[in-house]
């Protein structure tokens with residue numbers, strides 16, 4: 001059975017930077033939210049942690065597309081991560097977590113795992 | 123007519139290569155093909171087996187795909203060992219059945235030799251040849267502390283590296299007095315040993331193991347003939363390989379005295395319907411333990427089965443080049459000087475850890491062999507001399523001397539004959555490459571696809587690229603200068619498009635002249651072009667997402683995601699008051715403080731959200747941004763000059779400050795550094811800079827396009843005895859010409875080297891205005907000077923721009939949990955993971 005999740009409100013549309021990313025703090029830790037207004041879907045969310053350095057920096061990378069795949073380049077060592085799947089294009093054994101993301105009115109929400117206590121209580 | 127049956131025993135590297143060759147030939151249509159492989163997996167790249175421990179999977183290493191086998195109609199029986207051959211009835215047996223053949227190919231490879239030592243069959247005594255072997259080693263390494271490799275040859279050292287990568291303390295036990303006795307001499311072996319021991323692998327030579335018994339402190343104990351012993355948790359035997367000839371032997375085929383299935387020049391055994399290729403085959407009493415000769419046999423046999431009796435196997439070059447535990451080792455041809463009359467030239471630099479030996483013929487004209495340890499950069503050139511019998515230069519020692527002592531430059535691709543072998547794995551000559559290019563291959567990728575060159579061991583990659591580039595150039599083909607997949611233009615062409623069409627945003631440029639959405643190559647390059655042309659703030663909404671790592675937050679990102687801050691200190695001149703402010707700010711934010719190589723101060727460890735606050739304080743004290751993050755002017759270094767120095771003839775500090783104030787903020791294809799010295803003693807080291815200025819009695823000498831860094835280049839003297847105004851006008855022109863015409867990330871030094879006509883041409887353009895653009899260049903520069911703004915000042919004053927400097931937009935008080943700190947020499951620094 002799927003673990004219990006919830007749609008956490010993380011920021012508003014005004015916080016987003018077009019064609020770029022911002023970082024938010026969630027119950028699961030730091031997540032990078034990207035807004036690519038010229039694509040459909042336009043919102044992507046992946047872990048903010050760069051797996052190659054362990055540092056929380058992915059939201060600060062340059063976005064773009066490689067062979068049509070939407071990607072962000074790590075600002076530290078420049079590996080590319082697919083914004084759809086989280087897979088690293090240079091080394092497909094490495095993958096960062098992706099999060100379902102939706103626009104709810106003016107709120108950006110991420111589907112994150114509900115923490116233990118809350119779900120038991122619910 | 124019903125088809126004949128061809129059976130291949132062994133689905134290893136050579137067996138697979140044979141199938142590729144044979145299936146592409148006309149005769150394939152006449153045969154039903156059946157393949158038996160004892161291993162569970164489809165043929166894989168054994169040469170790169172060790173990468174399995176580095177994270178590669180069987181899929182990564184696989185040589186073909188199941189789909190390919192299906193498409194070719196090959197019946198593949200994996201995990202099925204052939205147990206017997208009946209040559210009279212032309213059948214063979216496996217545990218699952220019996221099969222008839224018309225032609226039989228043995229490609230059974232070899233097996234690791236395990237010396238007959240008592241106890242060699244204990245648990246945790248392993249070998250290193252197959253994926254299953256590696257799985258067994260990995261399993262055994264769990265809970266183990268140390269491992270021993272028996273055998274200090276090529277494979278043994280590779281196995282030792284694998285043990286190390288599994289976190290074990292690694293030992294190598296070798297019977298001979300030195301490592302790699304087959305390929306190296308005693309000096310080379312000694313140097314290799316030294317280097318390998320430095321890497322933490324313990325080497326024990328001249329040790330003969332007599333028995334393996336139970337250990338006291340570890341799982342096993344190895345007892346040596348000299349009464350000493352070594353305890354270890356696992357043992358990997360790598361004491362050589364033996365041809366896998368058991369089937370052939372049992373069926374009565376001719377076998378060599380020391381093993382190996384005897385074959386003729388067409389790879390046929392003593393039975394005309396049975397053939398053998400690869401490591402199981404013995405040709406003229408020789409076994410070939412490398413993949414390239416095996417491939418040659420595979421091609422020879424495929425030809426023979428098509429009725430081609432011209433193609434013959436005539437032996438193979440056994441030269442090898444490898445990196446063992448990160449140490450370069452190369453061995454070419456007659457490395458041990460066994461040819462009568464052969465002479466040696468040795469070069470041994472113990473300081474640098476480089477050993478090179480050339481073996482040359484009695485008349486000194488040809489290279490017979492060579493040994494290299496510590497540095498393989500001479501390998502390609504030496505191999506070409508040896509393989510192609512190219513006449514050696516008059517002083518052959520220049521080939522292995524370091525260049526500073528008069529060493530000869532590497533053999534250029536033009537000097538190679540058509541017959542020169544470029545890729546020995548796939549037997550591709552320079553002629554083949556030229557042929558492929560003439561047949562329409564227009565780039566490296568298609569030449570690779572067409573000829574397969576460089577798709578084997580990969581050792582020939584650099585040489586292949588050189589040959590292809592040089593041949594393409596000769597044919598007038600332009601080597602693609604496209605910026606990336608989004609723009610079919612070079613940086614220079616894009617610059618032109620932006621300037622002429624007055625394009626001001628990336629979006630407009632890509633929708634009119636490119637495709638897709640851009641990437642981390644084209645976005646920063648275009649950002650730089652837009653900045654040079656229009657000089658808008660780099661954090662203007664349209665430009666924000668284009669900026670590279672450091673530009674986008676106007677600070678230098680460090681490895682833990684924090685930033686360093688470098689305020690401008692023009693000419694390295696700073697008042698005590700300002701110095702105190704730097705100290706106070708650093709103290710308040712606990713910033714690690716270091717003096718840079720460019721005569722300024724770097725403050726490390728600021729978080730994203732601290733950046734605007736810190737800059738507010740610095741700006742209030744009169745500092746401005748130092749652009750240490752930008753591809754732009756960094757610093758103008760200076761000596762103290764005539765104001766104080768006894769020798770100075772001009773005010774170098776004054777000129778440095780003037781230059782720094784003029785060119786600061788100019789966005790360029792790469793960073794630009796300058797320096798000014800007050801007399802010819804050159805204390806500011808100006809000749810290692812992009813623009814170096816040296817004072818003379820009469821004014822200034824200007825040097826251009828120097829470089830420090832990875833590939834230093836001495837700057838060229840460009841103009842002499844210039845007045846202040848002449849100096850600035852000249853630099854204006856050179857800088858702008860560089861900014862307009864250079865490639866992305868091309869420093870002035872490389873730009874100059876690639877500029878057609880070189881220094882002379884640049885002098886004509888700048889000093890004689892041969893293109894008539896002098897005034898335009900100066901005007902452009904003047905415009906940039908006029909629109910300069912301190913980017914940080916604008917940013918801290920604009921609440922919208924400041925919004926971006928939030929670490930987590932929804933949690934301002936949340937600190938980044940991965941940034942951990944410790945204190946060293948009185949200052950805070952990041953905790954390193956692998957300390």
Ligand SMILES: Cc1cc2nc3c(=O)[nH]c(=O)nc-3n(C[C@H](O)[C@H](O)[C@H](O)COP(=O)(O)OP(=O)(O)OC[C@H]3O[C@@H](n4cnc5c(N)ncnc54)[C@H](O)[C@@H]3O)c2cc1C
Nearest residue numbers: 132134135136137159160168203204230231400401412413
């Ligand atoms: C770790 C390592 C590193 C190496 N590095 C290099 C290098 O850098 N350069 C280089 O040139 N070479 C290198 N080699 C050697 C290279 O891998 C071999 O030369 C090459 O694999 C030989 O190919 P082959 O097809 O003859 O034998 P193999 O690849 O061994 O294939 C033989 C296959 O036949 C199967 N077989 C045997 N008997 C039977 C039977 N009765 N029934 C069914 N199947 C059977 C075996 O299981 C095996 O799969 C290296 C080898 C190893 C192990």
Ligand code: HEM
Nearest residue numbers: 001002003004005006113114115116117118119120121122
């Ligand atoms: C009516 C029956 C079930 C109910 C009410 C139920 C309820 C739950 C709940 C509430 C959770 C989330 C716990 C948390 O978030 O901490 C959970 C997780 C889980 N359930 Fe169930 N479950 C049921 C049946 C099953 C069955 C039949 C299986 C297996 C066959 C299963 C396998 C799991 C697993 C593996 C998880 C953990 C997922 C993870 O943490 O990644 N559940 N279940």
Ligand code: SF4
Nearest residue numbers: 761767770800801805
């Ligand atoms: S370069 Fe000349 S003027 Fe400058 S410090 Fe050295 S000696 Fe003095």
Ligand code: SF4
Nearest residue numbers: 680681718719831832
């Ligand atoms: S030399 Fe290397 S380690 Fe030192 S600052 Fe430059 S890049 Fe970093």
Ligand code: FES
Nearest residue numbers: 545547578579580
């Ligand atoms: S020499 Fe091995 S790939 Fe070319």
